[in-house]
Structure formats: C-alpha cells, structure tokens
Amino acid sequence: MSWQRLDARMILADALRVLVSLLPGVLALLLTGFEPEPLAIGPLAGLAVWGVAGAVADVVRWATTRYRITDAYVERRTGLFVRTHRSVRRDRIRSVDTSARLIQRLAGLRRVTIGAGQMNTAMEAAFTLDALSKRDAEALRRRLTGSAPEPSAEPMAAFQWRWIVYNVTGIWALVTAAGLMWGGFWTAASFGLDPGAWLNSLADWEELGPVPTAATAFAAAVLLGGVGRACSFVTEHAHFRLDRIPGEEGGTILRTTQGLFKTREVTRDDRRLRGVTVSEPLLWRWMGMADTTVITTGLSMWSSSVSVLPRGPVRLARRVAAAVIGDPALGTPLRRHPRAALRRRLLWGVLTASAGALLVLPAGSTPGAVAFAVLLPPALGLACAGHLALGHAVAGDYLVVRAGAMTRATSALRRDAVSGVQVRQSLLQWRLGLAGVWAMTAAGEGAYGARDMAAAEAAGFASAALPGYVEQFRAGSLPADRTPLTFSVPGAG
Amino acid sequence: MVNREVLLRPPRHRVERRAILLWAARALGVVLPLAGALAVAHALWDAVRPWTGPGLLALAVAGPVYATGMPLWRYAVHRWETTDDAVYAAAGWFVREWRIAPVSRIQTVDTVRGPFEQLLGLSTLTVTTASSSGAIRISGLDPQQATRAAERLSEITGRTPGDAT
Structure with missing residues (x-):
C-alpha cells in the first residue's frame, strides 16, 4: 500500500469550525449594537482565535501528513517544521478506536487512534490519524484488528436509561455545576445581561436568612450539576453496547461502542485478558453502584479503555464481569480475614485521628480535642469498612481478592497470569498473626493483594497463586540438595 | 495461640557480612545530613530552638540505634x-x-x-x-x-x- 493522505473533507470540517467559532462573537456584536462589555470581549475573541488557529493548524496537518500500512508496519509521517516518522509493528497493535467530534461527524469523518500499549514507556496512544472518512476508517480498523463490522445478534450489555441515576451523583456534580454557572455567567455578560441582578430578583434573600439561602443555593447547584452530568453521560454513553466478536487468527475481541455525537469504539484482544475488577464506592454502596474494568496487558490501568461497562447497578456489573472472563469466579464466597485485621485498622484509625489532632494542638488543647472527636468516628468507621471488605479465594483458574475501605474492589485474576508472588509482614502484623500476599502480574495494576490474611495461611495462598513454584520453599520442605537446615526465624519464640 | 509465622522456610544463602557496613553507611547517609541541618538551624536561629532542641535529642538517641540496629536486623533477615x-x-x-x-x-x-x-x-x-x-x-x-x-x-x-x- 502506498502513502496516503488524510481525508480532504477535513478542509470542509475546518471551514465549518471557523464559522461556528466566529458565530457567538458576531451575534454578541449584533445584539449589543457593536458596543460589547470590555470584560466579555476576551472570551469571545479567544473563541474566535481558537477556531481560526485550530483550522489553520488542521489544514497544515492535512497537507503534511501521510500514512501507509505495509504487511508488518503502520507508518505515519507528519509535521511541517519538525518532521516525524513513526512506525508501529502491526502485531504490537492492541486497540484501534474510532471517534468523531460533532463537526467531524457532520462531515462524515472519523478519527482513528491506534494503541500499541506503551504502558510502561509513555502514557499515550501509538498514534492517531485525524481524520479519515468513515469508510476508510472502518476499512483500516478491520484490516488492523480483523474484526467483523457487524455486531453479534445479542450484545453482552446495552445502554439502559436507568443508568443515568448512577451517573448524576457525587462530587463531580458540584464541579459540573460550578463550571456551568461560570460559563453561563460570562456568556450572559457578553450579551449585555446581568445574571447577578436576575438572581437577586428571584426571591427576597435578605429575609430568608443565610442558612435557607445557602441551602437553596446548594440544592440548585446539585440539581444543575445533576442535569449537566446526565447530559454529559447521555452524550458519552448513548448507544453503548458491549460485544464479543471474532478477531484475527481465530481469537476473539471485546468491543465497546458508545456515544451520541462522538462515536467511540474500543476493541480489546481477549488473548491479553487476564481478569476483571468490579469496584463499589462506599458512599453509594446502598444503591448498588459499581464500575467494571478488565485486567489486561498492554492497556494502562488509567486509560478509560479498561472500562467495559458504564457505572451502573452492581448486579449487572457482576453478570457482565462473569461473561467477560467466562467464569463465575467473582461470585465465589470469599474467605474472610481474621479479626486481628480489624484491630490493626482500628489502631491505624486512632493513630490517624491523633495525628490530625496533634496538627491542631498548637492552637490550644480545646481545638485539639475537638479535632480528635471529629476525626475519630469516620476513621473508625473506615477501619470497620476496610475490614469488612477484606477477603480472598481461589476459584478454579482464578484468584479472587477483595479490599478497599473507600472503594471496595473485587478482582479476579487468572492464575496462569501470575508472574511472581510477594509475602509481606511488618512487626505489628507479625504480632497480630497477619501477613499480606501479593500476586504480581504484567496486567492491570501490576500486583493484586490479599492484605492482612492469617499469617499461617499466607504460604498456602501464595502456593495457589503460583502453582508448582512455591511448594519447594514452604516451611518443612528442604532445599534442593537436602542439607538439613538449622534456621532461626527472627522474633520466633 | 495463633500462628504468627509466615510458613515459608528461609532461603538458603545469607548475604555477605560486609553488607552490614553497606546498610550502616546508607543509614548514616540519612541520619547525618538530617542531624547536620538541625544543628545548623539550632546554632543560627534562636526562634526554632524549642523545636530543634528536642529534635536533636531524639536524633541523638534514635540515630545510633537505627544505624546499628537496622543493619544487624537486615543481616538476620536477608x-x-x-x-x-x-x-x-x-x-x-x-x-x-x-x-x-x-x-x-x-x-x-x-x-x-x-x-x-x-x-x-x-x-x-x-x-x-x-x-x-x-x-x-x-x-x-x-x-x-x-x-x-x-x-x-x-x-x-x-x-x-x-x-x-
């Protein structure tokens, strides 16, 4: 295949972009009779400059970028002043995403992101081709991943409107509200309106008093933020579906497609799949909220590609997780950890509260005592939650561990993916008869641990995590040359 | 009585005895600069003496204990x-x-x-x-x-x- 250009319709999309970015400024000038607020002219001018500069940069990029696909490599040359030539081996390609912004969508363009899993070297995709025509993008994706264009008849999961409930809550709703209000205020100001006066005229705030005013403001912010979050959730996740489709060389691929205006498609090679994690945030445990992510090599655990299901009900999350790994391991009853683990956590809770109190102590003993009294209950509560979350199990081919006070994460990791084990024990843990066992792996977080399990069971669990290798090092077994051992374990007695 | 031990046998080989010196040197590499910084502050700046005084005292006790205890302990474990x-x-x-x-x-x-x-x-x-x-x-x-x-x-x-x- 010879060197090819990006799609020429980019120019059209850029013209559209310039138009859209100039529009608010022109409107504002018309509405205010060419005498805009000096403070408001900044954002509008900024928007116009951003639009024009972006379009110019895009045209330059179109003119200077070439790409080609050979039997072994995907290559791209780009840049005007700094020429770069990047090539990626095709067998290293882990994911091919297509997405489109609204304007690109109108112009029939798709942005193709090729990921080669530079998990350890750089937190970025191998490269992007921005943009190709919809048909070219689909052909390219099919050529690189070998996936069929048509989804299987029945998706493993599909968008449900009730998921919105799970995605409007939380601290981000308030952040969204703040952003919306700030944006709204400036937009209104640039059109010569005074939102402050309008808010004042809504009610007699003086008479209501500060507490109801604050409560009303908070409720309004939560409501506004919730609506904002709901809109962004729907635009991002509408048409969501999760499929397992055939891939190249007889393998299979997990594919998610989602998005209202901007379609995002992520494919994950099942041969790289090592397990799955379901995490449940503590504050929303009562409504059964859960996130579902896959443990896979080659994808950074911070990348959103590891998420195979939007935040939603935990029962669905568990069902999808079981379907993804094709094993009911996550549902295995877990072995709880000893009460000593609770004692350790309670001690840490008291220490944390004391440290907090100590920081306030220079201000006097009363603030110190108050700080201690305020900090202690949540610290002890978290200690209990942390202990209740602890658990581990060996379920067939999988290792299951659960931990986390604020976010309880249950992970199932394939045993044949474990590349080493680590057992840790501090002096305090030794005193309490506890130890932690970590299974090392190339995928996901790199290590999945059963924290604070009974020390006497640690070697057995380590042995189950790495079958065939740990037995020779367990207490009672002799080194390879059968020399009788006279060993002393420090602190034993 | 719970079993407190992790039931793994110790690996066969100890490390070299000279490693104790290595760990002691590393411990001193942390303790000495810290002590030096505290001492300089103590000597030059009157206002911080209520803090640096006890700090130096604590370091004078804990520093030698750490620099001798930690290497010996490590040698027993490694x-x-x-x-x-x-x-x-x-x-x-x-x-x-x-x-x-x-x-x-x-x-x-x-x-x-x-x-x-x-x-x-x-x-x-x-x-x-x-x-x-x-x-x-x-x-x-x-x-x-x-x-x-x-x-x-x-x-x-x-x-x-x-x-x-």
Whole structure:
C-alpha cells in the first residue's frame, strides 16, 4: 500500500469550525449594537482565535501528513517544521478506536487512534490519524484488528436509561455545576445581561436568612450539576453496547461502542485478558453502584479503555464481569480475614485521628480535642469498612481478592497470569498473626493483594497463586540438595 | 495461640557480612545530613530552638540505634536462593518480605554496583519480571557470586520459551 493522505473533507470540517467559532462573537456584536462589555470581549475573541488557529493548524496537518500500512508496519509521517516518522509493528497493535467530534461527524469523518500499549514507556496512544472518512476508517480498523463490522445478534450489555441515576451523583456534580454557572455567567455578560441582578430578583434573600439561602443555593447547584452530568453521560454513553466478536487468527475481541455525537469504539484482544475488577464506592454502596474494568496487558490501568461497562447497578456489573472472563469466579464466597485485621485498622484509625489532632494542638488543647472527636468516628468507621471488605479465594483458574475501605474492589485474576508472588509482614502484623500476599502480574495494576490474611495461611495462598513454584520453599520442605537446615526465624519464640 | 509465622522456610544463602557496613553507611547517609541541618538551624536561629532542641535529642538517641540496629536486623533477615525453576529472596527488617519468581517469567537479570558497593566489594542482583512491581533485588552479594547467578539465570531463561507475560 502506498502513502496516503488524510481525508480532504477535513478542509470542509475546518471551514465549518471557523464559522461556528466566529458565530457567538458576531451575534454578541449584533445584539449589543457593536458596543460589547470590555470584560466579555476576551472570551469571545479567544473563541474566535481558537477556531481560526485550530483550522489553520488542521489544514497544515492535512497537507503534511501521510500514512501507509505495509504487511508488518503502520507508518505515519507528519509535521511541517519538525518532521516525524513513526512506525508501529502491526502485531504490537492492541486497540484501534474510532471517534468523531460533532463537526467531524457532520462531515462524515472519523478519527482513528491506534494503541500499541506503551504502558510502561509513555502514557499515550501509538498514534492517531485525524481524520479519515468513515469508510476508510472502518476499512483500516478491520484490516488492523480483523474484526467483523457487524455486531453479534445479542450484545453482552446495552445502554439502559436507568443508568443515568448512577451517573448524576457525587462530587463531580458540584464541579459540573460550578463550571456551568461560570460559563453561563460570562456568556450572559457578553450579551449585555446581568445574571447577578436576575438572581437577586428571584426571591427576597435578605429575609430568608443565610442558612435557607445557602441551602437553596446548594440544592440548585446539585440539581444543575445533576442535569449537566446526565447530559454529559447521555452524550458519552448513548448507544453503548458491549460485544464479543471474532478477531484475527481465530481469537476473539471485546468491543465497546458508545456515544451520541462522538462515536467511540474500543476493541480489546481477549488473548491479553487476564481478569476483571468490579469496584463499589462506599458512599453509594446502598444503591448498588459499581464500575467494571478488565485486567489486561498492554492497556494502562488509567486509560478509560479498561472500562467495559458504564457505572451502573452492581448486579449487572457482576453478570457482565462473569461473561467477560467466562467464569463465575467473582461470585465465589470469599474467605474472610481474621479479626486481628480489624484491630490493626482500628489502631491505624486512632493513630490517624491523633495525628490530625496533634496538627491542631498548637492552637490550644480545646481545638485539639475537638479535632480528635471529629476525626475519630469516620476513621473508625473506615477501619470497620476496610475490614469488612477484606477477603480472598481461589476459584478454579482464578484468584479472587477483595479490599478497599473507600472503594471496595473485587478482582479476579487468572492464575496462569501470575508472574511472581510477594509475602509481606511488618512487626505489628507479625504480632497480630497477619501477613499480606501479593500476586504480581504484567496486567492491570501490576500486583493484586490479599492484605492482612492469617499469617499461617499466607504460604498456602501464595502456593495457589503460583502453582508448582512455591511448594519447594514452604516451611518443612528442604532445599534442593537436602542439607538439613538449622534456621532461626527472627522474633520466633 | 495463633500462628504468627509466615510458613515459608528461609532461603538458603545469607548475604555477605560486609553488607552490614553497606546498610550502616546508607543509614548514616540519612541520619547525618538530617542531624547536620538541625544543628545548623539550632546554632543560627534562636526562634526554632524549642523545636530543634528536642529534635536533636531524639536524633541523638534514635540515630545510633537505627544505624546499628537496622543493619544487624537486615543481616538476620536477608537471604536468597535460586533453583532450576525459581528465584527466592527474603528482605526487609521492620517489614519483612519474601518474593518468589519463576525463572520462566524472568525478563531481565542485571547486576548493579553502586559506589559504596564497589568500595565494599559488593554487588546487587536485580531480577525483573513483566510485572511493574515484581522486581526482586538481592543486595549485598559477592560480585563473582552475583555474576555467576546472573549468568546461570540468563542461561535458564534463554532456554525457556514464551514471552513471560
């Protein structure tokens, strides 16, 4: 295949972009009779400059970028002043995403992101081709991943409107509200309106008093933020579906497609799949909220590609997780950890509260005592939650561990993916008869641990995590040359 | 009475006795600059004396204890062993850790010698696997021994097929 250009319709999309970015400024000038607020002219001018500069940069990029696909490599040359030539081996390609912004969508363009899993070297995709025509993008994706264009008849999961409930809550709703209000205020100001006066005229705030005013403001912010979050959730996740489709060389691929205006498609090679994690945030445990992510090599655990299901009900999350790994391991009853683990956590809770109190102590003993009294209950509560979350199990081919006070994460990791084990024990843990066992792996977080399990069971669990290798090092077994051992374990007695 | 021990036997080999000096040097490398900084502040600045005084006193007690106790404790704990199919190492002092990696999962084997280690005639053997948190670091080895172990591991690893992930 010879060197090819990006799609020429980019120019059209850029013209559209310039138009859209100039529009608010022109409107504002018309509405205010060419005498805009000096403070408001900044954002509008900024928007116009951003639009024009972006379009110019895009045209330059179109003119200077070439790409080609050979039997072994995907290559791209780009840049005007700094020429770069990047090539990626095709067998290293882990994911091919297509997405489109609204304007690109109108112009029939798709942005193709090729990921080669530079998990350890750089937190970025191998490269992007921005943009190709919809048909070219689909052909390219099919050529690189070998996936069929048509989804299987029945998706493993599909968008449900009730998921919105799970995605409007939380601290981000308030952040969204703040952003919306700030944006709204400036937009209104640039059109010569005074939102402050309008808010004042809504009610007699003086008479209501500060507490109801604050409560009303908070409720309004939560409501506004919730609506904002709901809109962004729907635009991002509408048409969501999760499929397992055939891939190249007889393998299979997990594919998610989602998005209202901007379609995002992520494919994950099942041969790289090592397990799955379901995490449940503590504050929303009562409504059964859960996130579902896959443990896979080659994808950074911070990348959103590891998420195979939007935040939603935990029962669905568990069902999808079981379907993804094709094993009911996550549902295995877990072995709880000893009460000593609770004692350790309670001690840490008291220490944390004391440290907090100590920081306030220079201000006097009363603030110190108050700080201690305020900090202690949540610290002890978290200690209990942390202990209740602890658990581990060996379920067939999988290792299951659960931990986390604020976010309880249950992970199932394939045993044949474990590349080493680590057992840790501090002096305090030794005193309490506890130890932690970590299974090392190339995928996901790199290590999945059963924290604070009974020390006497640690070697057995380590042995189950790495079958065939740990037995020779367990207490009672002799080194390879059968020399009788006279060993002393420090602190034993 | 609960069993407090992790039921793993200690690895076969101790590290070199000279490693105690290495760890002591590292401990002093932390304690001395800290003490120096505190002393300078104490001498030059009247206002901080209520804090630096007790700090220096605490350091005067804890510093020597740390610089002698930690290396001896480590020497009692640190052990290592390689078999035909696995690497096994125990390390730490206050927090002890045991690490086991199958030879078939090893990606790289390095020997590293820092300036202190060269002075004391010691070497560190580092064995990495595909896991980002899976490296086994065995410090305080005799350089020849470390090189031999590294060569042997590399040779066995080379015979084992697979991409170690």
